Amino acid sequence: MSDATDLRLAALLRHPERGPDEAFVLRTRQAVLIERRLVAARRKAWTRFAFEMAAAGAAIAAFWLLARLAPADSDGVVGLFSPTAAGLVLLVLWLIVSLRPSGGAIARSNAH
Amino acid sequence: MEGDGILAAKAARGDADAFTELVRRHERRVRAFLQRLARGDGADDLAQETFLKAWRLAATFRGEGSYQGWLLRIAWSLFVSRARKRTEQAMDPAELSEGACDGASERLDVERALARLPERERAAAILCYAEGYSHGEAAAILKMPLGTLKSVVARAKAELVRQLEGAKG
Numbered sequence: 001m002s003d004a005t006d007l008r009l010a011a012l013l014r015h016p017e018r019g020p021d022e023a024f025v026l027r028t029r030q031a032v033l034i035e036r037r038l039v040a041a042r043r044k045a046w047t048r049f050a051f052e053m054a055a056a057g058a059a060i061a062a063f064w065l066l067a068r069l070a071p072a073d074s075d076g077v078v079g080l081f082s083p084t085a086a087g088l089v090l091l092v093l094w095l096i097v098s099l100r101p102s103g104g105a106i107a108r109s110n111a112h
Numbered sequence: 113m114e115g116d117g118i119l120a121a122k123a124a125r126g127d128a129d130a131f132t133e134l135v136r137r138h139e140r141r142v143r144a145f146l147q148r149l150a151r152g153d154g155a156d157d158l159a160q161e162t163f164l165k166a167w168r169l170a171a172t173f174r175g176e177g178s179y180q181g182w183l184l185r186i187a188w189s190l191f192v193s194r195a196r197k198r199t200e201q202a203m204d205p206a207e208l209s210e211g212a213c214d215g216a217s218e219r220l221d222v223e224r225a226l227a228r229l230p231e232r233e234r235a236a237a238i239l240c241y242a243e244g245y246s247h248g249e250a251a252a253i254l255k256m257p258l259g260t261l262k263s264v265v266a267r268a269k270a271e272l273v274r275q276l277e278g279a280k281g
Contacts, residue, residue, distance in 0.1 A: 005273060006241070012222040013242035015144045020136040024143070024156070028163045029132045035164060036128065 052098055059091050116179035124170040131170070135163050138180050141243060142187055148238050149191055151227050158194065162187040177252060181245070185253045188235060195231065218276070225275035232256075233268035240265050 066084055114130075116137070122130035142162055147155040165186050166173075173182055226234055232254070239250040251261035 005269065009222065009237075009269065009272060010241045010244070012219050013226070013238070014244075015140075015242060018140060021139060021143075022136075024139050024159075025132060025136045028135045028139070028160055029128065031160060031164055032128055032131060032167050035167065036126065 056091075056095060059094075063088060063091065117175045120170065120173045120175065120179055123167065124173065131167055134166075134179065138183055139163070141180060142183050145184055145235075145238055145243065146187055146191065148223075148226060148242070149188075149231070149235055154194075158187065158190055161190055165190065177249065181249055181253050184239070184243075185255070188254055191235075192231075221276055222272060225272045228275065229268055229271055233264055233271065236261060236264045237268040237272065 063084070066087070114133075116134065119130040119134050123134060139159065143156060143159045146158045146162070149155070150158060162183060166183055169186070173179065226237060229237065235254055236250055239245045239253060240247065245253065247261055247265065248258060250265075251258045254261065256264070
């Protein structure tokens with residue numbers, strides 16, 4: 001790239017030097033900071049989700065094991081007012097409360 | 113003043129200040145590249161997307177080439193994928209800087225001629241002529257073999273010269 005045509009094209013196409021566009025830099029910085037916050041929030045949400053799923057899995061497994069251990073004098077059916085049924089109700093309530101999206105999230109999703 | 117490599121390493125560790133300094137250093141050339149490539153159509157949005165992607169991929173920068181070359185490679189990839197997604201608007205290159213067209217200066221002619229080139233030739237001409245990259249560096253940025261790049265640049269040059277001569281005549 002050294003002939004006269006190359007040099008002429010290079011001279012014609014070269015952009016004039018200018019300082020940095022601080023408005024663009026600021027906008028990009030804001031976008032980066034938002035991205036960083038989003039990534040942190042997403043990671044936190046996934047960690048919480050994994051933890052709660054593990055807890056729920058453990059509780060369900062415990063319930064299943066308890067349900068299998070029928071008292072010697074019963075016919076194997078879990079009674080409506082038994083401690084096992086009460087534990088199941090508590091577990092369902094906990095699942096509903098902890099897995100329900102927050103009011104803000106519902107409002108945001110409705111807005112979209 | 114810290115070099116790009118040091119700032120890039122800091123950015124890879126999540127240092128937003130170091131990354132902001134890299135944006136400050138390189139935004140002009142990334143935006144100029146994209147403005148000519150995209151003919152102004154959403155070029156600044158693409159430039160911001162380029163920097164955001166560079167932030168996400170900061171850990172993958174190995175320092176094998178220049179940081180600016182790496183940024184331009186990301187910019188080119190984003191431009192190509194955007195062009196694939198949508199049908200490119202048939203913008204009339206003659207519309208470029210219409211208001212300033214009183215003397216039909218050579219600089220304006222070459223900008224118009226550049227806008228008429230196919231994307232690959234335009235990108236190669238911008239990198240090799242406007243940005244001063246070597247053929248090897250431009251080939252790496254555009255992800256094409258060196259021989260292909262050379263023939264693309266030669267075609268672009270011939271077309272630019274032909275259109276410039278036509279504009280004169």
